Amino acid sequence: xxxxxxxxxxxxxxxxxxxxxxxxxxxxxxxxxxxxxxxxxxxxxxxxxxxxxxxxxxxxxxxxxxxxxxxxxxxxxxxxxxxxxxxxxxxxxxxxxxxxxxxxxxxxxxxxxxxxxxxxxxxxxxxxxxxxxxxxxxxxxxxxxxxxxxxxxxxxxxxxxxxxxxxxxxxxxxxxxxxxxxxxxxxxxxxxxxxxxxxxxxxxxxxxxxxxxxxxxxxxxxxxxxxxxxxxxxxxxxxxxxxxxxxxxxxxxxxxxxxxxxxxxxxxxxxxxxxxxxxxxxxxxxxxxxxxxxxxxxxxxxxxxxxxxxxxxxxxxxxxxxxxxxxxxxxxxxxxxxxxxxxxxxxxxxxxxxxxxxxxxxxxxxxxxxxxxxxxxxxxxxxxxxxxxxxxxxxxxx
Ligand SMILES: Cc1ncc(COP(=O)(O)O)c(C=O)c1O
Numbered sequence: 001x002x003x004x005x006x007x008x009x010x011x012x013x014x015x016x017x018x019x020x021x022x023x024x025x026x027x028x029x030x031x032x033x034x035x036x037x038x039x040x041x042x043x044x045x046x047x048x049x050x051x052x053x054x055x056x057x058x059x060x061x062x063x064x065x066x067x068x069x070x071x072x073x074x075x076x077x078x079x080x081x082x083x084x085x086x087x088x089x090x091x092x093x094x095x096x097x098x099x100x101x102x103x104x105x106x107x108x109x110x111x112x113x114x115x116x117x118x119x120x121x122x123x124x125x126x127x128x129x130x131x132x133x134x135x136x137x138x139x140x141x142x143x144x145x146x147x148x149x150x151x152x153x154x155x156x157x158x159x160x161x162x163x164x165x166x167x168x169x170x171x172x173x174x175x176x177x178x179x180x181x182x183x184x185x186x187x188x189x190x191x192x193x194x195x196x197x198x199x200x201x202x203x204x205x206x207x208x209x210x211x212x213x214x215x216x217x218x219x220x221x222x223x224x225x226x227x228x229x230x231x232x233x234x235x236x237x238x239x240x241x242x243x244x245x246x247x248x249x250x251x252x253x254x255x256x257x258x259x260x261x262x263x264x265x266x267x268x269x270x271x272x273x274x275x276x277x278x279x280x281x282x283x284x285x286x287x288x289x290x291x292x293x294x295x296x297x298x299x300x301x302x303x304x305x306x307x308x309x310x311x312x313x314x315x316x317x318x319x320x321x322x323x324x325x326x327x328x329x330x331x332x333x334x335x336x337x338x339x340x341x342x343x344x345x346x347x348x349x350x351x352x353x354x355x356x357x358x359x360x361x362x363x364x365x366x367x368x369x370x371x372x373x374x375x376x377x378x379x380x381x382x383x384x385x386x387x388x389x390x391x392x393x394x395x396x397x398x
Contacts, residue, residue, distance in 0.1 A: 053250025157298025185256030
C-alpha cells in the first residue's frame with residue numbers, strides 16, 4: 001500500500017490513544033514507577049495518581065470513588081460482575097437473565113455458569129436489537145439473582161432502555177449489571193439514576209490504552225472476588241496496579257465525557273452522511289440496528305449477494321479499516337449472533353459490514369468510502385451468480 005492514507009472506521013473495535021492521554025501516562029513508566037503498595041514517596045505518587053483516576057471515573061458515572069475497581073478491561077469486568085454475583089448469591093437463587101445479543105465476554109461467562117448449575121435466560125430482541133422491558137419483567141422469578149443487559153450493542157449500535165430495565169430489576173430486588181463498554185463517551189451515564197448495581201467499562205474503546213478497564217460495584221452489592229492474591233483494590237482485585245494504564249483511563253474518560261453532546265453532533269453528522277451516501281449509490285442495502293436509538297458513530301449495513309469478508313479485503317486494499325461484526329469474531333465465518341437475533345436471514349448476516357466512526361474521521365474520509373464502497377459492491381455482485389439470477393441489477397434498498 002506504500003504511503004496510502006489509512007481511513008480508520010473501526011472505532012468500536014478499538015481507538016487510538018489521544019496524545020494528551022499518552023502524555024499523562026508516560027511519567028508513570030519512568031519517574032513514578034513505584035509500587036503503590038510500598039511506603040516511600042515515589043510509591044505514594046503512584047497511589048495518588050490511581051486515586052485521581054478513580055475519582056475521575058466515579059464522577060463520570062455519578063458514583064462514589066470507593067465504588068470503582070480497576071481491572072484489565074471489559075472482559076474481566078464482565079466476568080467479575082457475573083461470576084462474582086452468581087457465586088456470592090448462590091444461596092438466594094441460581095437464575096441469571098441476559099440477552100441474546102451480548103458480547104461474548106458476557107455470553108461465554110453465562111454459558112460457563114450454566115455448566116456450574118446456574119440457569120440462564122437469554123432474552124430475545126426485536127428487529128432493531130431492542131430488548132422489550134416487558135420480557136424482562138416476565139422472565140424474573142424468585143430464583144433470579146442477576147440481570148445483565150448491555151448499554152449499547154457493539155455490532156449494530158442499538159442503545160437499550162437501561163434505566164427502565166434497571167428499575168424493573170431494582171423493583172424485584174435483583175442485581176442489575178450493564179456492559180457499558182461501548183457507551184462511555186457516547187451516552188451520559190448516571191448509575192444511581194439508572195438503578196445500575198454493576199457497570200463494566202474499558203479504556204481502549206474511548207481513546208485510552210488497551211488492557212485496562214473498570215467495574216463499578218454499588219456499595220452493598222454482594223460479590224465474590226474473581227482474581228485472588230494481594231490486597232490491592234481494597235482487597236477485592238489482586239495484582240499490582242497497571243498505574244500508567246489507570247492514569248490513561250482517568251485522563252481518557254475525562255476527555256471523552258467533557259462534551260458528549262458536541263462530540264455526538266459531529267460524529268452523528270458523519271454517520272448520517274455515510275448512511276445516506278451509501279444508500280443513494282448502492283441498491284439492495286439494509287441498515288441494521290435501530291434508526292435513531294443507536295450509537296452516534298455506528299453504521300452497520302447488509303448488502304445482498306455479498307460476503308462481508310470479501311468486502312473487508314477490498315476495503316483494506318483501499319486503505320479502509322472496517323469490520324464485519326465484532327472484532328473478536330471477525331475471521332470466523334459464523335454469521336453474527338447479534339444479526340441473527342434481530343431476525344436477519346443468514347445470507348444477509350453474512351453480507352454485513354460495520355463501519356464505526358470516531359475522532360479519527362473527517363467528512364473527506366466519509367466521502368472516500370462513499371466513492372469506493374459502491375465500486376467494491378458492484379464488482380463483488382458481478383461475480384455472484386445468485387445476484388445475476390435474481391435480476392436485481394439496479395434494484396432498490398431493503
Ligand atoms: C460490548 C463489549 N463488551 C466487552 C468487550 C471486551 O472488552 P475488552 O476488549 O476490554 O476486554 C468489548 C470489546 O469488544 C465490547 O465491545
